[in-house]
Amino acid sequence: MEHTLSLEEVRHVARLARLVFKPEEEEMFRQQLSRILDHVQRLNELDTSRVQPTFHVVPLKNVMRRDETRPCLPRDEVLANAPDAQGGFFRVPKITEG
Amino acid sequence: MSGKYEAVIGLEVHVELNTKSKIFCSCPTEFGKEPNTQVCPVCLGLPGVLPVLNEEAVRKAVQAALALNCEITSYAKFDRKNYFYPDLPKAYQISQYDLPLARNGWIELSGGKRIGIRRVHLEEDAGKLVHQGDITSAAFSFADYNRCGVPLIEIVSEPDIRDPEEARDYLTRLKGILQHIGVSDCRMEEGSLRVDANVSVRPVGSREFGTRTELKNIGSFRAVYRGLSYEIERQSKLLDRGEPVIQETRHWDEQNGVTRSLRGKEEAQDYRYFPEPDLVPLQLDPDWVEEIRRTLPELPEARKARFVREYGLPEYDADVLVSSPPIANFYEECVRLFGEPKTVSNWVMGELFRLLNDSGMEPEELKLRPSELVSLLKMTREGVVSGKIAKDVFEQMFRTGEDPESIVKKHNLVQISDKSALEPLVLQVIAENPKVVDDYKSGKKQAFAFLVGQVMKATKGRANPAVVNELLHKRLD
Incomplete structure (x- = not known):
């Protein structure tokens, strides 16, 4: 089945990912993403009626650790890769919630 | 609110569990430490790390869920909730979406009414943003990730609450239960218990829900009460005027006692949840769950x-x-x-x-x-x-x-019971109040109390009332 994304859907996904595209990029991604979806869509052709639903590919469950503390990362290392820092904090542009 | 409408309220309560270490890494969870000193590559969301679930966080979440009369689900998993905000360095929060740890509980209020609990799920807390000066004019946010990864449970009620008083009662009982089983200290002022409230109004007798708003930034149970009262009034007035209620998030402004719309949110929230590939599912052993139930405080x-x-x-x-x-x-x-x-x-x-x-x-x-x-x-x-x-x-x-x-x-407050010390005072009071004494003698019993009061006053409350009574009776009867 042909899956064709609309330009509006591309813009929505871009907004969610905080990306801004030029119009020609929007069209390019529309085509590329459509092709990817079409490809993945082929999985639907398989008969899965006898397969148990799964949320995880690894056959493991209940992997847990004991409630014990370990030393943390020294703060100079914590902030070493921060683009900006001040007074032990990461400094970032203020963003209004939403 | 006029009698025309009734409110429909649901509460979402986040509670920090008091484990020693964080939910997915071994950093300590202590409150009030220097910024960014309780962090590691896992809770900072650095590439290539693997979160591992803290067993004690699961135990405490199960304790809480059982104490809230929930069923523990036979299969639970973790999901990524995606959103961009600098309090979360990974740009997603590990939470539980469609298969939470527990469902279908309830809390009983004072009058016996039960408020349903839809679900209890485990997730990680986010970091804290600090602003210099006024938040609206600040150019920068300062991020402290010490709190990032502290285990949280989110407790979601059914929309069974009908007024602000029930909301307060529900929260008081919820807090009492969680403190009794000792899974959290539930300090709202330190953020270890946080409340968001969903509220709508509808004409009395109607079965459909009205459009709801979500109240955030509520700092105390009193603020829950005030914020809900304000919002119910606001929505009722809108309906009275035939205007629509807009579905939105509103901030409670404690100082001015009003709720305010958060502008700039045209796009509906879309968290694009998907299963967390780094964490395997939980299928808790029913015997383990029963053991926890048996040993609940x-x-x-x-x-x-x-x-x-x-x-x-x-x-x-x-x-x-x-x-x-x-x-x-x-x-x-x-x-x-x-x-x-x-x-x-x-x-x-x-x-x-x-x-x-x-x-x-x-x-x-x-x-x-x-x-x-x-x-x-x-x-x-x-x-x-x-x-x-x-x-x-x-x-x-x-x-x-x-x-x-x-x-x-x-302060020399010892009671004076010594008769020889009180006797002169009693005589003085009798001498100074001849009219009251006459009243008493002519049958006005309440005049007696006045005289006792005068002696008490003279001793700044230190006189032994029984002794004063005895002495007065001896003189007057």
Whole structure:
């Protein structure tokens, strides 16, 4: 089945990912993403009626650790890769919630 | 609100679990440390790390869910909730979406009404953003990730709550239950318990829900009450005018007592949840769950029943005392040391609650030790201080932390029971109030109380009322 994304859907996904595209990029991604979806869509052709639903590919469950503390990362290392820092904090542009 | 509408309220409560380490890494969870000193590559969301679930966080979440009468699900998983905000360095929060840890519980309110609990799920807390000066004009946010990864449970109620008072009752009971089982200290001022409220109104008798708004930034149970009252009033007025309620998130502005719309949110939230590939599912062993159920500490309802049975307290006293575990513990320790359960209950519910209220203090901040109140009660019982003076002493103990003996000594508050000391005062009061004395002698019994009061006044409340009574009767009858 042909899956064709609309330009509006591309813009929505871009907004969610905080990306801004030029119009020609929007069209390019529309085509590329459509092709990817079409490809993945082929999985639907398989008969899965006898397969148990799964949320995880690894056959493991209940992997847990004991409630014990370990030393943390020294703060100079914590902030070493921060683009900006001040007074032990990461400094970032203020963003209004939403 | 006019009688035309009824409110429909649902509460989402986030509670930090008091584990030693974070939910997915081994960083400590202590509150109030220097910024970014309790972090590691896992909770900072650095590439290539693997989160591993803290077993104690699961145990405490199960304890909480069972205490809230929930069913523990046979298969639970974790999901990524994606959103961009600098309090989360990974740009997603590990939470539980469609298969939470527990479902279908309830809390019973004072009147016996049950408020349903839709689900309880585990997730990680986010970091904290600090702003210099006013948040609206600040250019930068300062991010501290110490809190990032602290285990949280989110408790989502059914929309069964009908007014702000029920909301407050629900929250008080929820907090009491969680404190009793000891999974969280539930300090709203430190953010270890946080409340978001969904509220809508509809015409009385209607079965459909109205459009709801979500209230955020609520800092206390009192603010929950005020915020909901304001929002119900606001929505009712809109409906009265035939205007629509807009579905949106609104901030509670404590200072001005209003809710405000958060602008700039045209796009509906889309968290694009998907299963967390780094964490395997939870299929808890039913025997383990049953073991936790069996070993749950005494819950408030059971404790209340025991208070009635063991201490012979009225239901009302028992209910008030168990609503706060620090108070209930304080009470029981006093009774153990002093006996007289009803006397102790009167002091705790009267004087102690009044002082806590006046000072705006939470019961868990109480510094006073049971042994100190008991010393005071013993001094009262032995007649060292009068009942009235004892209340003043108690207030000073509460405010200064001094023990009752030194307060009584310092301010010379010992009760005067010595007849030879009181006799001259009694004579003086009789001499100064001839008209009152005549009234009494002509049969006005209440005149007597006035004369006792005058002697008490002359001794600044220190006279032993029983002795004063006796002396006055001897002179007048």
